[in-house]
Amino acid sequence: MSTRNPQEAKRRAPRKGGRGATRTVASAPREARQWSLHLSFHWLNRLLILLGGGAVLAAALQGYITLQAIPVERIGVTGKLKHTQTELVQQMVQPALAGGFLNADLGQIREQLEALPWIYEASVRRRWPNSLEIHVIEQLPIARWGQGGFLNHEGVVFQTANADAWNHLPRLEGPEGQQQGMMASYQRLGELLEPLALEVQVLAMDSRGQLSAELSNGIELQLGGDDFRERVQRFGAIYASELAPRADEVARVDLRYQSGLAVAFHEPAQVAGLASE
Numbered sequence: 001m002s003t004r005n006p007q008e009a010k011r012r013a014p015r016k017g018g019r020g021a022t023r024t025v026a027s028a029p030r031e032a033r034q035w036s037l038h039l040s041f042h043w044l045n046r047l048l049i050l051l052g053g054g055a056v057l058a059a060a061l062q063g064y065i066t067l068q069a070i071p072v073e074r075i076g077v078t079g080k081l082k083h084t085q086t087e088l089v090q091q092m093v094q095p096a097l098a099g100g101f102l103n104a105d106l107g108q109i110r111e112q113l114e115a116l117p118w119i120y121e122a123s124v125r126r127r128w129p130n131s132l133e134i135h136v137i138e139q140l141p142i143a144r145w146g147q148g149g150f151l152n153h154e155g156v157v158f159q160t161a162n163a164d165a166w167n168h169l170p171r172l173e174g175p176e177g178q179q180q181g182m183m184a185s186y187q188r189l190g191e192l193l194e195p196l197a198l199e200v201q202v203l204a205m206d207s208r209g210q211l212s213a214e215l216s217n218g219i220e221l222q223l224g225g226d227d228f229r230e231r232v233q234r235f236g237a238i239y240a241s242e243l244a245p246r247a248d249e250v251a252r253v254d255l256r257y258q259s260g261l262a263v264a265f266h267e268p269a270q271v272a273g274l275a276s277e
Contacts, residue, residue, distance in 0.1 A: 070101040072132050079136035083118035083160070089134060092116075093124075101130055109134075117160045120152060143186060143203075144171045145179060155180030174205035185228075189213060192232040196239055217247050224256040231255035238263075 075093060077086045093109050106124045113122035113136065121137040139158055141150040148163040151172060157179055160166075172182045186203050193199065193215070202214040211223040223231060235255055243250055243263070254262040 070130050072097045072101050072104065072130055074131040076127075076131060076133045077136060078133070079138065081136060081138060083138055084116060084136060088116075089113065089136065093132070093134070097132070101126065104132065117158055141166055141169060142183065144169050146173070151179055151183050153183075155183035170200050171202050172204075173202070175207060178205055185211060188229070189223075189232060192229065192236065196236055196244075219247065219250050220252040222252065222254040222256055228255070231261075234261060 075090045077089050092112055096109050096112070097104050104126070106126070109124045110122050113119050113124075113134070118139050119136055120139045123135045125133050127133050139150070139152050142153055143151045144163075144166065145151045145157050149157050149159055150163075150166065150169070151157060170186070172179075172186060174182045182203065182205060186200060189200055189203065198219075199216040200213050201216055204212050206212075209225040211225065211228065213221045213223060215221065221232075221235065232255070235253055238261065239247075243253075246265075249265045250263060251266045252264040254264070
């Protein structure tokens with residue numbers, strides 16, 4: 001058995017902290033550098049995203065400001081206009097358009113238009129890129145009310161300076177606050193008299209709520225305060241059978257009875273003449 005040289009054995013013996021340990025120590029700075037690069041790229045990506053988002057917001061804000069500055073170049077007015085001039089509508093809305101296309105207060109414009117005497121309803125909308133569309137529904141006068149006033153189909157009172165042009169409309173008179181009820185009574189009475197070819201010229205209500213009407217042929221009807229449907233039907237029957245041929249002689253028909261009616265005739269011309277002498 002041969003004996004090795006102690007010095008050779010010492011050289012061949014494994015050293016503490018050999019190659020494996022050296023690799024571990026060398027890899028730590030490399031991992032630190034990689035982590036540092038990862039963080040740098042992460043913050044760089046976030047910065048790029050923030051910059052891109054800011055650019056988009058700035059562009060959107062600039063576009064919004066540009067749109068706000070766009071003036072309204074065209075105002076279109078539609079609807080069946082008989083009493084309201086298109087030019088008047090266009091002139092009225094001009095002050096509300098000073099701020100531009102997007103800043104125009106459409107609700108305010110609508111309220112201003114509906115405050116005009118002959119406009120019942122108005123709708124306003126934007127039409128891209130620079131137009132405004134206005135649709136107008138005019139008041140529909142059904143009857144005169146009081147001095148210079150008119151009632152529309154819903155019994156709402158409105159005023160106009162051109163009242164003389166509508167003197168041919170029937171006249172309704174009654175206590176303030178009874179407009180809608182009077183309009184409903186007028187429409188119901190007109191329907192009941194239509195088969196007789198008669199129209200209502202005046203419908204009046206006194207302070208006690210009693211209704212009276214003057215017809216197109218000059219006959220006055222005393223209708224009372226209750227539902228007058230049955231009373232008018234009673235008048236229709238007697239009128240068609242007996243009074244129509246003598247309509248010129250009839251002055252007044254009182255229908256305020258439980259059953260039946262009372263007819264008052266004009267005085268004969270010769271009697272009236274003698275009386276006047």
